[in-house]
Amino acid sequence: MDIDDVHTTRTQASHSRVLPIDENHPFDFDQYTSIYSGRGLVERLLFLIPQCPSLAVQATQLAMKHLKTMRDTFLYQRLLTAYDQASGNSPDAPLPPVNDVINIDPAWIEDVNRRNQEDRTKLEVELKTYSSNMIKESIRMAHRDLAEHYRAVGDYQSALKHYAKLREFCTTSQHVLDMCLSVLELLIEQRNYAHIPTYVFKAEPALDASTNALRSTSFATPSIHSAATPHAAATAAQATKDRLMNERQKTQTKLEVATGISHLGLGAYDKAAAAFLRAGSSNSLGTWSTKVIPPSDIAIYATLCALATYPRPQIKTQILENDTFVYSYLESESYVRELVENWISGRFKAVLEGLERHSTRHALSPHLAPHLHVLTQMIRSRAVALYFQPFATVKLEKMASAFGWNVDETEQEVVRLIGEGEVKGRVDRLGKILRAQEVNQRAELYARTMKVGQDMQSANRKLLLRLRLYVSFFIPASVFAPFILTWIILANRRT
Amino acid sequence: MAPSTSTAQPGPSGQGQSAHAPAEDKAQITTLEELINLLLSNRTPPQKNDALKTFAHKETRDALMAASLPNGADPLNVLSLADNTLGYLYILCARLHVPGAPPPTTAQLEGFCEGFVPGQARLAPDRITALAKGIIKASGDNLKLALSPLRHLVTRYPPNLSYLTNLHSIFLNLCVKTRYFSVALPILSVPILNVDKTLSELTYNDNLLYHYAGGVVFGALGRWKDAEEFFEIVVTSPAQTPAAIQLEALKKLTLVQLILYGKPVQPPKYTNATLIRLIKSTPYNNFARAYPQRVVALNALMTKDIDTYRTDQNIGLLQQVINRAPRWLIKKLTSTYLTLGLNDIGLQVGLETEEVRSVVLSMVEVGDINASISSDGTVTFVDATPQFTKTQVDNALLQAQAQSKLLHELERALNASKEYLAKALKHKDESWGGMEDDALYNTHPGGPSGPWAEESMYA
Numbered sequence: 042m043d044i045d046d047v048h049t050t051r052t053q054a055s056h057s058r059v060l061p062i063d064e065n066h067p068f069d070f071d072q073y074t075s076i077y078s079g080r081g082l083v084e085r086l087l088f089l090i091p092q093c094p095s096l097a098v099q100a101t102q103l104a105m106k107h108l109k110t111m112r113d114t115f116l117y118q119r120l121l122t123a124y125d126q127a128s129g130n131s132p133d134a135p136l137p138p139v140n141d142v143i144n145i146d147p148a149w150i151e152d153v154n155r156r157n158q159e160d161r162t163k164l165e166v167e168l169k170t171y172s173s174n175m176i177k178e179s180i181r182m183a184h185r186d187l188a189e190h191y192r193a194v195g196d197y198q199s200a201l202k203h204y205a206k207l208r209e210f211c212t213t214s215q216h217v218l219d220m221c222l223s224v225l226e227l228l229i230e231q232r233n234y235a236h237i238p239t240y241v242f243k244a245e246p247a248l249d250a251s252t253n254a255l256r257s258t259s260f261a262t263p264s265i266h267s268a269a270t271p272h273a274a275a276t277a278a279q280a281t282k283d284r285l286m287n288e289r290q291k292t293q294t295k296l297e298v299a300t301g302i303s304h305l306g307l308g309a310y311d312k313a314a315a316a317f318l319r320a321g322s323s324n325s326l327g328t329w330s331t332k333v334i335p336p337s338d339i340a341i342y343a344t345l346c347a348l349a350t351y352p353r354p355q356i357k358t359q360i361l362e363n364d365t366f367v368y369s370y371l372e373s374e375s376y377v378r379e380l381v382e383n384w385i386s387g388r389f390k391a392v393l394e395g396l397e398r399h400s401t402r403h404a405l406s407p408h409l410a411p412h413l414h415v416l417t418q419m420i421r422s423r424a425v426a427l428y429f430q431p432f433a434t435v436k437l438e439k440m441a442s443a444f445g446w447n448v449d450e451t452e453q454e455v456v457r458l459i460g461e462g463e464v465k466g467r468v469d470r471l472g473k474i475l476r477a478q479e480v481n482q483r484a485e486l487y488a489r490t491m492k493v494g495q496d497m498q499s500a501n502r503k504l505l506l507r508l509r510l511y512v513s514f515f516i517p518a519s520v521f522a523p524f525i526l527t528w529i530i531l532a533n534r535r536t
Numbered sequence: 537m538a539p540s541t542s543t544a545q546p547g548p549s550g551q552g553q554s555a556h557a558p559a560e561d562k563a564q565i566t567t568l569e570e571l572i573n574l575l576l577s578n579r580t581p582p583q584k585n586d587a588l589k590t591f592a593h594k595e596t597r598d599a600l601m602a603a604s605l606p607n608g609a610d611p612l613n614v615l616s617l618a619d620n621t622l623g624y625l626y627i628l629c630a631r632l633h634v635p636g637a638p639p640p641t642t643a644q645l646e647g648f649c650e651g652f653v654p655g656q657a658r659l660a661p662d663r664i665t666a667l668a669k670g671i672i673k674a675s676g677d678n679l680k681l682a683l684s685p686l687r688h689l690v691t692r693y694p695p696n697l698s699y700l701t702n703l704h705s706i707f708l709n710l711c712v713k714t715r716y717f718s719v720a721l722p723i724l725s726v727p728i729l730n731v732d733k734t735l736s737e738l739t740y741n742d743n744l745l746y747h748y749a750g751g752v753v754f755g756a757l758g759r760w761k762d763a764e765e766f767f768e769i770v771v772t773s774p775a776q777t778p779a780a781i782q783l784e785a786l787k788k789l790t791l792v793q794l795i796l797y798g799k800p801v802q803p804p805k806y807t808n809a810t811l812i813r814l815i816k817s818t819p820y821n822n823f824a825r826a827y828p829q830r831v832v833a834l835n836a837l838m839t840k841d842i843d844t845y846r847t848d849q850n851i852g853l854l855q856q857v858i859n860r861a862p863r864w865l866i867k868k869l870t871s872t873y874l875t876l877g878l879n880d881i882g883l884q885v886g887l888e889t890e891e892v893r894s895v896v897l898s899m900v901e902v903g904d905i906n907a908s909i910s911s912d913g914t915v916t917f918v919d920a921t922p923q924f925t926k927t928q929v930d931n932a933l934l935q936a937q938a939q940s941k942l943l944h945e946l947e948r949a950l951n952a953s954k955e956y957l958a959k960a961l962k963h964k965d966e967s968w969g970g971m972e973d974d975a976l977y978n979t980h981p982g983g984p985s986g987p988w989a990e991e992s993m994y995a
Binding site: 456469472476481491494498499503505507511512513 | 727728729730731732733738740743765768769772773774804806868871872873874875876877880914917919921922923924928929932935936939943946
């Protein structure tokens with residue numbers, strides 16, 4: 042019960058919390074907004090506005106500008122609510138009223154709504170016609186158009202419904218693949234993490250099948266035409282092969298990224314890191330890099346997850362020595378690279394400071410925000426554990442200075458970690474010293490052996506009684522009894 | 537359906553002779569005098585038992601036996617216990633159960649229980665049960681009187697104490713009722729290893745009742761480790777649907793384990809799954825998961841479900857669990873700190889400094905922790921290195937060898953038993969196949985295959 046309370050208050054707090062933007066927490070609004078486009082941008086702005094009242098006016102205007110080009114009037118409502126929240130969150134510096142910031146245009150809303158209605162009717166009529174004509178391909182396209190329409194309007198449920206229906210009319214695996222990717226985009230936008238793996242699993246066999254199909258057709262055709270010039274045929278074959286691999290790589294990267302986001306959303310940080318690190322170069326992301334997730338976000342997600350869960354050598358080989366990852370992603374956020382390098386060389390203070398410095402940037406990423414606190418905590422814990430590893434005794438004072446904390450804070454952290462079993466040591470409260478635990482292996486072994494022996498004897502006794510009871514009261518045990526006994530004997534020998 | 541193995545030895549010969557003998561006996565014997573004469577004559581115990589069981593009419597048999605001889609003599613004085621345990625037993629039972637009959641004196645009962653011949657008495661398990669119940673009934677309000685005769689009965693009746701009888705559960709119940717816990721200890725100290733339904737009128741519940749009562753006795757005496765074992769036996773006893781007493785035992789087991797280990801322990805894998813599900817929905821589960829905490833918090837948890845605990849009669853046990861909470865909290869601190877001030881401990885545990893001092897002192901005394909308190913109130917914890925002497929190790933080895941020998945004998949006996957061989961022969965093909973599958977998973981390829989491949993790995 043208590044845990045629940047804490048949890049809810051924390052999530053509430055994170056909703057209404059105002060993020061600091063100052064010299065210590067720099068945040069480049071223009072740069073942040075320039076990497077997104079379309080709906081992705083508006084969604085992120087909506088996420089940002091309540092948390093950063095100082096940027097609210099600017100952000101609201103930008104969002105409005107983009108809204109006008111879109112067809113989702115509901116977003117408009119959300120923008121107003123977000124702005125309201127922002128005003129509520131900044132009691133010190135009151136924001137100007139909404140009307141001064143953006144001009145509300147009821148006529149535009151009505152117009153858009155009307156156009157949406159018309160389009161929908163048109164598309165539905167088309168679908169009906171095609172359905173009665175039973176042309177599979179047309180039905181599929183009608184469903185796809187409807188789904189896309191609903192998506193643009195912001196009705197995700199209906200969009201998903203039509204994507205699902207579309208599936209039975211897919212004739213090639215490429216169609217299935219397209220459908221899966223569209224649904225994945227939708228799910229990521231919706232932050233519906235639990236469903237993402239389902240569509241990734243559906244997409245993978247489709248990807249294999251479509252690659253195979255393409256390969257067989259493209260290899261078959263040139264060999265007939267250009268049999269005379271084997272050299273040209275070889276180059277052509279090589280070219281198609283490259284193109285194929287390229288195509289495949291693109292889709293594969295998207296799938297990996299989707300998996301990574303899903304794992305991150307569900308709190309499986311190690312798996313998330315692995316998935317992000319498997320992704321191909323950022324070129325393969327295509328439109329996803331502005332619509333769904335920019336490479337810089339991938340760099341941040343992957344790095345934080347890896348720092349929180351991976352052992353140091355693995356971070357070195359998989360991040361710093363992974364050329365694709367470094368060039369495609371890590372370069373786009375140079376401070377993230379510094380984080381990793383500091384971590385590898387043991388400058389934990391710099392790592393923690395870097396995390397704090399960019400916390401605003403991290404907290405404004407919708408996928409990462411709910412996990413930021415946990416991840417930071419995990420990274421802190423691991424840092425302390427790693428720092429202490431080579432020492433037999435450490436003065437808490439020295440440790441505090443290495444991490445930039447005060448002594449009490451350090452002690453609390455260390456005590457918590459000892460309780461969780463992350464740090465094997467004990468605190469000398471008076472001398473303020475952390476001492477590594479010395480284990481007398483020999484004595485330990487004796488104690489353990491004795492205990493196991495006693496446990497085994499008592500277990501044998503109990504099992505034997507159980508066997509007797511079976512034999513006496515549950516007669517058919519005559520087959521069964523020898524197995525219990527065999528088990529007892531085996532268990533006995535194992536020790 | 538013939539009573540197998542243990543009682544069969546006297547059986548065949550005795551039954552063979554008595555097959556024709558009782559026909560005439562039954563016709564002849566109609567009075568107590570004749571019966572006594574027959575008992576005094578030179579017959580085998582099984583024959584006598586037959587006679588005792590079948591003489592006169594069913595309705596009048598007990599009344600006749602409860603009477604005295606025509607010359608006014610007490611038949612019990614005529615019969616000698618060594619030769620006529622059975623006759624003595626039947627008459628005692630009759631007197632205890634026939635309404636209006638003169639009840640046997642305490643001395644007579646004591647005398648019988650101390651002096652009866654077990655081999656003879658085992659011919660009439662029903663009478664022994666009746667006698668045990670009769671003794672308790674006869675003691676009336678003063679249940680304590682029944683303790684001594686019953687103790688002798690339980691100790692002397694079975695071939696040895698590792699055999700479970702229904703007397704065990706009767707006696708243990710009595711001990712718990714009269715709160716004479718230590719009387720039961722000599723019996724409880726021998727673990728039950730043999731169950732023989734033909735030995736006494738044993739029912740399935742006797743096992744549960746005996747071990748449950750045993751757990752209660754050990755709990756009352758503060759021998760938590762033994763209490764844990766007994767409750768665990770009850771909890772893990774095989775059953776299609778768990779008995780209510782098993783759930784009660786699981787509740788007590790949970791509390792006892794909190795006292796012993798300071799945290800809940802997973803019940804063994806072969807515990808009935810229903811039982812585990814049932815306990816999840818009781819307050820005990822919550823309590824165990826919250827443990828250990830500050831006493832205040834635990835008390836609040838207890839008051840929340842006080843009614844449940846009261847109806848289960850576990851308040852006393854629960855109180856002990858709560859009283860031990862500070863000890864577990866302090867014990868936890870020892871794994872985190874090397875030195876700590878008394879008031880720091882007090883803050884963490886929720887006790888006054890002086891209370892902490894006394895708790896720490898008592899923990900050091902008992903050997904729970906290894907620590908010293910300096911004059912300025914600083915506690916220094918030191919790791920206790922477990923020390924074992926050579927004799928301890930030797931003892932452990934001897935025990936292990938004895939156990940392994942016992943298991944080997946058991947295995948041989950089972951492998952040679954008729955039921956097993958018949959079954960093994962019948963299912964030879966299927967079970968062989970299955971076994972080889974097992975072997976495939978468990979042994980390295982190319983290694984010895986067959987049913988005992990596994991064993992060879994550990995040999």
